[in-house]
Amino acid sequence: MSSIETPWTNMRAPRTGALTTILVDQEQNNSWYWIRCKDGQFGVAIQLPSDAVTSTASIKGTSKLNIARVNDMNGEHYLGVVIGASELATVFYRLCLDLMSACQFSTSPEQIVAILKRRVLVWQRLFEKGRRKLSPEECLGLISELKFLREIWIPDVSTNGVLGWQGPTGAAQDFYDETISVTVEIKSHAFDSSVVKISSREQLDAEGHLFLTAYPGGLSSDGNGVTLNDFIEETRTMIPSSQYAAFDELLLSARYIKDDCYDELYFELGEPRVFLVENDFPRLTGDNLPSAIGRVKYDLDLVLAADWACAISEISARAKG
Structure with a gap:
C-alpha cells in the first residue's frame, strides 16, 4: 500500500x-x-x-x-x-x-x-x-527517554514499567515511581555542548530522590546510528505485551505517529551523565524564587554542576533503599 x-x-x-x-x-x-x-x-x-x-x-x-x-x-x-x-x-x-x-x-x-x-x-x-511532525531535536529527546526506559528504568529501577514514563502526559518530570520515591528527569544535548534547558520551576523540584540524566547526542552524518521508527519498534519488544496499549498512547501523547520521514534521520547517543538533585544543586524552584515571578526557563551548564554527578547505578541503589 x-x-x-x-x-x-x-x-x-x-x-x-x-x-x-x-x-x-x-x-x-x-x-x-x-x-x-x-x-x-x-x-x-x-x-x-x-x-x-x-x-x-x-x-x-x-x-x-x-x-x-x-x-x-x-x-x-x-x-x-x-x-x-x-x-x-x-x-x-x-x-x-x-x-x-x-x-x-x-x-x-x-x-x-x-x-x-x-x-x-x-x-x-x-x-x-493540528499534526506537526517532530523536529530533529524532539526526535533526539524522545529517543533519549526511550533509551533510559528500556536500559535503566525497566530492568534496574522500577516494577511499574512503561507506566512510570510520565513525560508525555505533561508531568513535571519524565519518570516517577511513588512506591520507591524515585523521580528522573531526562535531558538531551549536543555532543559539543554541556548545556541543557530547564523548562519550569517544577522540573528540578520533587519529593524523594530526584535525578537529572543527560544524554549527549545528535544527527549522524554517515548513516550510522538509529532511526526513531526503528528505536521505537526495538523498545516495543522489550516491554510486556500487557503494556503495549499504554506504550502506544504515551507515544501519541508525545506526538509520535509512525511516518516514513523518521526513517531518513539517523541519531547517535553517547553515555549519559547523571546528577543527584538535592540540597544546593544549582536550580530555580518555588522555594528560592520570589512569588512575583511566574514561569521560568533557563539553561543549566552540567560542567558547573559536576559536584552533584553520580554513577547511573545510584538510581537503582536509591530505589532499593
Missing part, C-alpha cells in the same frame, strides 16, 4: 444499510472492519455486544473525529472511529493499525472499549491541535 492508498480509497458509501464494510483480517482475535458510512465518513469499527457499544455514550465526537455506533440490518452492533477529511486518511490509517494492534491481546469487550476510549481522546487532541 503506497503512502496515498488506504483501505477506504475504493470503498463506496452504502446503497442500502448504514455501512460498507471490509473485514480487516480473518485471523485476528477480534472482528475489525474497515468501514464507510452513508455520509461519506470512513474509519475502522469492531463488532461488539450492544451493551458494550452503549457504554461508550459518554465519548463525544469532534469536528475532525467522530464515533460511529451502528446497528445493521442483520442485528450486528458496530463501534467505530471515523473521519471525513480525506487529507488525514494516511495518518488516520496508521492510527487505526495501532489501535487494532493495541487490542489484539484484549480478551473482553470491556477491555477493548477502555482502550478505544483512551485512544480516541488522544486522537482528538492530536487532530484538534
